[in-house]
Amino acid sequence: xxxxxxxxxxxxxxxxxxxxxxxxxxxxxxxxxxxxxxxxxxxxxxxxxxxxxxxxxxxxxxxxxxxxxxxxxxxxxxxxxxxxxxxxxxxxxxxxxxxxxxxxxxxxxxxxxxxxxxxxxxxxxxxxxxxxxxxxxxxxxxxxxxxxxxxxxxxxxxxxxxxxxxxxxxxxxxxxxxxxxxxxxxxxxxxxxxxxxxxxxxxxxxxxxxxxxxxxxxxxxxxxxxxxxxxxxxxxxxxxxxxxxxxxxxxxxxxxxxxxxxxxxxxxxxxxxxxx
Amino acid sequence: xxxxxxxxxxxxxxxxxxxxxxxxxxxxxxxxxxxxxxxxxxxxxxxxxxxxxxxxxxxxxxxxxxxxxxxxxxxxxxxxxxxxxxxxxxxxxxxxxxxxxxxxxxxxxxxxxxxxxxxxxxxxxxxxxxxxxxxxxxxxxxxxxxxxxxxxxxxxxxxxxxxxxxxxxxxxxxxxxxxxxxxxxxxxxxxxxxxxxxxxx
Numbered sequence: 001x002x003x004x005x006x007x008x009x010x011x012x013x014x015x016x017x018x019x020x021x022x023x024x025x026x027x028x029x030x031x032x033x034x035x036x037x038x039x040x041x042x043x044x045x046x047x048x049x050x051x052x053x054x055x056x057x058x059x060x061x062x063x064x065x066x067x068x069x070x071x072x073x074x075x076x077x078x079x080x081x082x083x084x085x086x087x088x089x090x091x092x093x094x095x096x097x098x099x100x101x102x103x104x105x106x107x108x109x110x111x112x113x114x115x116x117x118x119x120x121x122x123x124x125x126x127x128x129x130x131x132x133x134x135x136x137x138x139x140x141x142x143x144x145x146x147x148x149x150x151x152x153x154x155x156x157x158x159x160x161x162x163x164x165x166x167x168x169x170x171x172x173x174x175x176x177x178x179x180x181x182x183x184x185x186x187x188x189x190x191x192x193x194x195x196x197x198x199x200x201x202x203x204x205x206x207x208x209x210x211x212x213x214x215x216x217x218x219x220x221x222x223x224x225x226x227x228x229x230x231x232x233x234x235x236x237x238x239x240x241x242x243x244x245x246x247x248x249x250x251x252x253x254x255x256x257x258x259x260x261x262x263x264x265x266x267x268x269x270x271x272x273x274x275x276x
Numbered sequence: 277x278x279x280x281x282x283x284x285x286x287x288x289x290x291x292x293x294x295x296x297x298x299x300x301x302x303x304x305x306x307x308x309x310x311x312x313x314x315x316x317x318x319x320x321x322x323x324x325x326x327x328x329x330x331x332x333x334x335x336x337x338x339x340x341x342x343x344x345x346x347x348x349x350x351x352x353x354x355x356x357x358x359x360x361x362x363x364x365x366x367x368x369x370x371x372x373x374x375x376x377x378x379x380x381x382x383x384x385x386x387x388x389x390x391x392x393x394x395x396x397x398x399x400x401x402x403x404x405x406x407x408x409x410x411x412x413x414x415x416x417x418x419x420x421x422x423x424x425x426x427x428x429x430x431x432x433x434x435x436x437x438x439x440x441x442x443x444x445x446x447x448x449x450x451x452x453x454x455x456x457x458x459x460x461x462x463x464x465x466x467x468x469x470x471x472x473x474x475x476x477x
Binding site: 041042043070071072073074075076079080093105122123126132135187191194195 | 282283289290293295325328331464
């Protein structure tokens with residue numbers, strides 16, 4: 001049966017002003033349960049849609065959410081995407097769209113608000129540790145990972161190699177070809193870096209054109225193997241840039257994160273020989 | 277949902293213009309097909325980046341990028357579950373109002389005089405009727421709810437079949453927009469059928 005009209009609150013609501021009284025009891029209980037286990041994110045949105053479908057025997061449900069930086073996002077029951085159906089449901093107004101339309105206004109609004117909260121938390125979590133251009137860890141996240149790895153090296157002797165990477169001639173490329181091309185190169189380098197990783201390694205962007213990697217359980221030749229894989233990835237991806245690395249190893253050379261970083265940076269600087 | 281799949285989905289959703297992401301899985305739960313719906317003009321670029329991201333998480337997955345704007349009325353018309361969505365509502369200097377609605381890819385324009393409040397309601401009802409909806413209601417009243425912050429607009433529709441009145445409320449800086457939204461709000465979740473009778477496109 002077709003449904004006519006906009007969601008109850010087409011303008012959206014301010015989440016800061018929502019208290020638990022605004023939620024339907026079952027939505028609030030689900031919210032609390034998921035918060036307790038720290039699972040409030042995209043999976044929570046799908047969970048809520050599934051529970052809604054079970055309660056009302058729905059064929060379909062789509063929730064449209066909106067985030068200032070993320071834009072319009074739609075989530076569909078069962079994570080299915082059938083564009084034709086999607087379009088019939090898709091509006092630019094945040095809300096819950098169900099078929100058959102058996103959900104009350106207050107319940108629809110409660111589900112939408114809870115989903116919006118879940119998306120906002122997930123995004124905040126995602127952005128806090130990620131570099132937005134390359135989608136690898138940012139400096140803050142990397143420093144934490146380095147401290148953890150250094151602590152394990154000091155306590156248990158677990159080895160790792162810190163690799164600092166500087167892109168060759170990036171400043172010149174950026175100046176001559178423009179920032180857009182520079183951003184493209186950084187993104188592509190990020191992809192190549194991630195594809196060169198083994199499971200458990202941590203890549204990060206730690207400066208403008210500076211990257212760093214923690215290679216767990218790796219020393220010497222294994223670090224060389226990584227740089228070979230990275231060059232191969234850049235070559236096969238047609239990414240026109242090369243790089244220089246400086247490395248340090250724990251616990252053999254140091255177990256203090258600052259000292260490991262300083263050692264690798266000094267070796268990088270030496271290899272660069274004053275070049276950009 | 278696996279954490280890795282959640283990260284994958286979030287990374288895809290962070291691409292500019294991506295509206296929705298869906299996965300198809302094999303029997304072991306691996307992702308076999310990734311479908312993105314986007315309204316971005318640069319679909320090729322989105323496809324390339326999505327393929328690169330997909331290769332990091334699920335190297336074997338097939339990536340499909342659908343452009344939401346390419347969907348046509350032919351593929352959308354007559355499907356159940358659609359909603360009439362407000363596209364535009366405005367009045368000219370003479371108080372003649374125009375409301376454009378979209379229903380399953382079909383556009384309809386309703387026009388009515390009498391200023392932004394009455395005109396906004398009547399034009400909205402007109403557009404719905406053009407879309408083929410049978411609306412057994414007439415306008416009883418439309419007014420600002422004075423003494424409430426930002427003065428929302430309240431619409432009351434009277435049933436022509438002896439049924440209960442329907443009330444709608446909406447808020448906007450623009451009166452005609454508020455009146456139109458309030459009308460749709462009043463009719464929200466009213467079971468009705470739309471004849472596929474060639475409404476304006």
